[in-house]
Amino acid sequence: MRLGVDETGVTELMGVTEHARALATAAAALLLDSRDSETGLIAPLAPGEADPAVEALLAEIAAWARTAMGTAEPPVLWRILARNPHYLEATWRKDVALMAPGGLAARDKRRVALGVAMAARARYMIEYHAAVLRHAGDTDRDLLEILGVVDHYTTLNTLSEAMQIESDIRPPP
Amino acid sequence: MTTIRMVDPATVSGKVREIFEVVLRRERVVFGATEVSNIWRCMGHSPALVEANWNRSRALMQRGDFTPLQRELIATAVSIANACHY
Numbered sequence: 001m002r003l004g005v006d007e008t009g010v011t012e013l014m015g016v017t018e019h020a021r022a023l024a025t026a027a028a029a030l031l032l033d034s035r036d037s038e039t040g041l042i043a044p045l046a047p048g049e050a051d052p053a054v055e056a057l058l059a060e061i062a063a064w065a066r067t068a069m070g071t072a073e074p075p076v077l078w079r080i081l082a083r084n085p086h087y088l089e090a091t092w093r094k095d096v097a098l099m100a101p102g103g104l105a106a107r108d109k110r111r112v113a114l115g116v117a118m119a120a121r122a123r124y125m126i127e128y129h130a131a132v133l134r135h136a137g138d139t140d141r142d143l144l145e146i147l148g149v150v151d152h153y154t155t156l157n158t159l160s161e162a163m164q165i166e167s168d169i170r171p172p173p
Numbered sequence: 174m175t176t177i178r179m180v181d182p183a184t185v186s187g188k189v190r191e192i193f194e195v196v197l198r199r200e201r202v203v204f205g206a207t208e209v210s211n212i213w214r215c216m217g218h219s220p221a222l223v224e225a226n227w228n229r230s231r232a233l234m235q236r237g238d239f240t241p242l243q244r245e246l247i248a249t250a251v252s253i254a255n256a257c258h259y
Contacts, residue, residue, distance in 0.1 A: 005242065017250040108243055115247040116254045141238065148233035149244050153251040155226060156212055163176045163215040168208075 009103035013112065019098050020113035020129075023091075024122030027077055032124035035131065037076060044079035054085050061092060069131045077124065107136055111146055118150045180217030182209045188220045192227050 200206035
């Protein structure tokens, strides 16, 4: 808050965090090892296999992937979720809404999402968010800076949990 | 309830005292602290731990190309994801 983020920004940060954590869980649960992985728990929907509404959504995701990642296909995660149209639509719409610029810049949100995926050790989502960031211009040095923060806060979180210390930092009145 | 008694910043000496003074100066600016925060006090029984983590804190949180806000957003998100109350 002291850095000039208001309640909207903080709430957006919470949203991106829980969303990134949920996606990391989903991708790990689907046994997706990497972005090229086609051999997870559930087979991705093949082109032409979906009904028109799902096809339209996958086309929208493919258009996003072209712009945001420079790839032609919708990421495999979304093609797997497409086997349940409600799951796909609700999750993709949430992704679009939460990752859009608002109180926080889109690139900062993506960096947060990468940090969360790193903390969750979720290989597929690390590659996914990193691909978006690299496409936006982030360098090795930038990704390493994100990892540095993740790494250091893993240290501090471990210590504070082990020591069970109470928070002595209060929001400003 | 804390696992161990945290050191009293008034009684520490040597390297820990030196680092606590710098930490407090920074925390005063950053979030208006009046005492060294618990996370640093809980390390105080091991000067090596305080020094190593303070060096990492400076290296990773105070240097780099990102703004302090950008780093703090990631830090907060990781702490939430790790379910860290502190």
